[in-house]
Amino acid sequence: MNVDELKSVAGAIVAQQKGILAADESNPTIKKRFDSIKLESTEENRRRYRELLFTAEGIERYLGGVILFDETLRQSSRDGTPFAELLSRRGIIPGIKVDKGAKALAMYSGDQITEGLDGLRERLAEYKQLGAKFAKWRGVIQIDQHDIPSAYALHANAHALARYAALCQEAGIVPIVEPEVLMDGPHDMDRCEVVTSHMLEILFAELDAHRVIFEGILLKPNMVIAGMKCTHESNVQQVADATTRCLRRYVPSAVPGIVFLSGGQSAEDATDHLNAMNAMGSYPWQLSFSYGRALQAPVLNVWHGKESNVAMAQKVFFKRCQLNGLAREGKYNRTMETDK
Template sequence: MNIDELTSVARAIVTGQKGILAADESGPTIKKRFDAIKLECSEENRRRYREILFTAEGVERYLGGVILYDETLRQSTADGVPFAELLMRRNIIPGIKVDGGAKPLALHPGEKVTEGLDGLRERLQEYKQLGAKFAKWRGVIEIDAADIPSSYGIRANAHALARYAALCQEAGIVPIVEPEVLMDGAHDLARCETVSLQVLQTVFDELAAHGVALEGMLLKPNMVIAGMKSPQQADVRQVAEATMRCLTRHVPPAMPGIVFLSGGQSAEDATHHLNAMNQLGPFPWQVSFSYGRALQAPVLERWQGVEQNVAEAQKILLRRCELNSLACAGKYDSGMESSAFSPP
């Protein structure tokens, strides 16, 4: 492990108000997205869609990294340039999703643990040869009854995240550690904050126990938000304050950056919340984004699988990335949304 190289990559992803495009949807997830626009989920359509995202003119000004899926890391542009190479040419760092998905946690009904550690060392070596410089692993924490999540459920996911992170650094790959407390459910803001605090404390305890160098990793947490079924929804300021209160208590300053997941929020809400959090700063780490749906949903809606719509869809992606970059500096304003989907 070369900590200087890991630190350099981690910092490069988030410097200059840049963030990450999460384009790492699994097969079933991308099928759902394509079904919504009535497009066949063929390998060529998936390849073409990712090509549209990665070739959008100007996105390198706002994106420091892109998370790819196994299939996508092995694909190329129509003229034969591997996607990882294409991104590097644009000074966008390619990464790879490496977890095997969340599965039921044995003897703990209602809880899940992420699998995929078996054979990960060998897969990381291959992914590095294919051009990946960082990786991502998602641990899923659901909030349900008073006893879910259990302390064991949290610990099981934190342990897996730390083992993954240690393997990444051993391979010379920057790990993005993603402990996601889901927005599903009827819990209020306070309950989400309590669980998020427990999760972060446990995750960083496990990272320390495994010897993970915080300077060479990034954290991808959830925002502290009430469950979607909760009748008590917090406003933007409350979400920002609760989230940053949670993070400042448990995230060491040695880590270069926090890249939030959008977690099912609308594109506008995710940007509003990111902006409000940065307005509370400065913080010891860069506070940025690693959005999937919040960047892609407007793009898919405009593209519809029609080639004549590609240019406009790419302009929408560029504008969405620009707005989130502004939010990284606390300079976003809701009035900017009126022109968000017009050519900038």
């Protein structure tokens, strides 16, 4: 493990105006995305779509990294260039999703635990050979207004995230640590803040116990936001205030960057929330983005699987990257959405 290299990679991913494209959808997830545009989810269509994203002009100005799925890391562009190499040539760091998904936590109804630790050391060694310089593991925290998640579920997921992070750093790979408190459900903002706070407090204690070097990780948390079924909607400034308050209390200043997940927010809301936080002042860590749907949904709506739509879809993708790059500096405004 080269600590300087870990710090260098983590810092490069969240350099000025830069964030992450999460293009690590599993095959079942990308099938749902393709179903929405009535496109069959074949390996070739998945490859074509990822190539559209990775070759869009100008995105290297706003993307420091891209998270890939196992299949995608092994794929190439139509001219035979492996995707990891294609991205690296553009100055975009390739990463890899390494968890095996969330399953029901035995004996704890409503809670989940992420699987994938078995054989992870060997898989990380292979992924590094294939060009990945960072990895991602998602812990899924179910939430209701009262008794979910259980305290045990928080500890179990924090422990798994810490074991994963330690294995990554041992292999010379920067771990993105993702404890996602879901925004499904009827819970209000206060409940989300309580659960997110507990999760972050437990998580950093576990990371420290596993001797994970905070300077060589990135944190990918949810924003503190009311559930989709909550009757009390939260406004942009409330989300920014609650989220930054929570992070200041529980995230060590040694962590170089916080890359938010969009978690089901619209593309505009995810950008607006990030912008509001960065407009409030400076922080000990970079506040950036690691968006999947919030960067890709507008692209899919234009592309529809047709070669004739590729150029326009790439322009839409570039614009979303650019708007989030501006949000990193607190310079985004919703009126920019309709600017040519």
